[in-house]
Every structure is written in structure tokens, then in C-alpha cells.
Amino acid sequence: MVEQGLIRAAQSGDRDALITLLREIEGHVYKTAFYILHNEQDALDASQEALIRVYTKIGSYEEKAQFKTWVQRIVTNICIDKFRKTKPTVSIDEHELVFKDKQNVERDVLSTYLAEDIREAIDQLPEHHRTVIVLRYLQDFSYNEIADCLDLPLNTVKSYLFRARQQLQNRLQEYQKGGVSG
Numbered sequence: 001m002v003e004q005g006l007i008r009a010a011q012s013g014d015r016d017a018l019i020t021l022l023r024e025i026e027g028h029v030y031k032t033a034f035y036i037l038h039n040e041q042d043a044l045d046a047s048q049e050a051l052i053r054v055y056t057k058i059g060s061y062e063e064k065a066q067f068k069t070w071v072q073r074i075v076t077n078i079c080i081d082k083f084r085k086t087k088p089t090v091s092i093d094e095h096e097l098v099f100k101d102k103q104n105v106e107r108d109v110l111s112t113y114l115a116e117d118i119r120e121a122i123d124q125l126p127e128h129h130r131t132v133i134v135l136r137y138l139q140d141f142s143y144n145e146i147a148d149c150l151d152l153p154l155n156t157v158k159s160y161l162f163r164a165r166q167q168l169q170n171r172l173q174e175y176q177k178g179g180v181s182g
Contacts, residue, residue: 007067010058018058022051028068028139029075035134036079038123046082050075065148072139073149076131121171129164136161 006024009017029050034043053074061070122130135141135149143161147154 004063004067007058007061007063011061018055021058022055025054025068025071026051029071032072032075032134032139033079035122035138036076036131037082038119042082046075046078049078053078066145069141069145069148072135072141072145073151076135076149080127080131117172118168121168124171125164125167129160129167132157132160133164133168 006017006021010021026047030043030047033046033050034040037043037046050071054071057074061067122133125133131150132146135146136143141149143154143157146152147157150157152160
């Protein structure tokens with residue numbers, strides 16, 4: 001959680017406070033961008049653009065909204081714009097294939113495939129459903145924070161989440177039945 005004093009100092013022109021603030025949020029910004037865009041380079045570009053926007057617009061931030069909600073709105077809007085311009089691709093990072101426990105290789109392989117299938121299922125969701133899933137389950141936002149971030153009515157957020165969970169459940173039914181045979 002970002003300290004309000006740090007935000008005020010950054011708004012007052014304290015360059016060190018602003019840099020500290022940007023460093024505190026950059027991981028969250030990248031995580032959101034990556035899970036929406038599913039591409040490391042696009043996520044890095046979107047993160048950089050979002051951090052620059054926070055840097056240039058910190059003076060316009062008003063404390064009536066939570067700072068993290070304000071930042072997430074910025075990065076989400078940038079990602080949605082990028083997503084509309086490019087078709088997303090799904091990739092597996094090489095580090096996901098490194099096994100930490102050699103005795104449980106089978107479990108690790110299944111876990112890797114499940115994680116990939118979940119990412120692919122999320123990627124297949126309509127843009128608005130994918131965005132609320134990312135904010136709710138990967139960024140741990142409350143329903144109200146998502147509504148503020150996306151400038152949507154609370155009931156719309158609830159509806160999007162309900163439909164997105166239903167779609168994910170339908171796409172992942174093979175795992176609910178005990179795994180994929182293969």
C-alpha cells in the first residue's frame with residue numbers, strides 16, 4: 001500500500017518521492033499489463049507508458065479515489081488500447097519449464113499445462129471479461145475498486161465476473177473431471 005505522504009510529496013514536486021512511488025507500483029503495473037496483453041514486450045511497453053503517464057499526471061491525482069485504483073485505470077486503459085491494435089499471442093516462458101523438485105516432475109508438468117490452459121482460457125475471454133478477471137484474481141481488487149478503475153457500475157462488474165467465471169469453468173471442464181487424457 002502506497003503511503004499518502006509519499007504521494008503528496010511527489011505531487012509537490014519532490015523528485016525522489018516520485019521515483020520511490022514509481023518503483024513501488026511498477027511491479028503491479030507490469031503484472032496487470034502482462035496478464036491483459038499476454039506478451040512480455042507489449043507488457044513492458046504498456047508498463048513504461050503507464051509509468052510515464054503517472055509521472056506526468058501525478059499532479060492531477062485526487063485522493064477521492066485510491067491511488068492503486070487510479071494507477072490501474074491508467075494501465076488498464078493503455079492495455080485495452082494496445083490490445084485493440086494488436087492480436088494477442090500466448091507464449092510459455094522458459095522459466096516455467098524448470099522443475100524445482102525432481103521427484104515431483106509429473107506434478108510439475110501437469111501444473112505447467114494447467115497454468116497454460118488457464119492462461120489460454122483467460123486469453124479467449126472477451127476483452128471486458130478478461131480485464132475484470134485480471135483485476136479481481138491477479139491484482140486482488142475488490143468489486144468496488146474494479147468498478148472505479150474501469151468506470152463501470154458495480155452491478156456490471158459483478159455481471160462481467162459472473163459470466164467470465166462461467167466461461168472459464170466451461171473451458172476448463174476437463175480438469176474438473178479429473179484431468180486431461182492424452
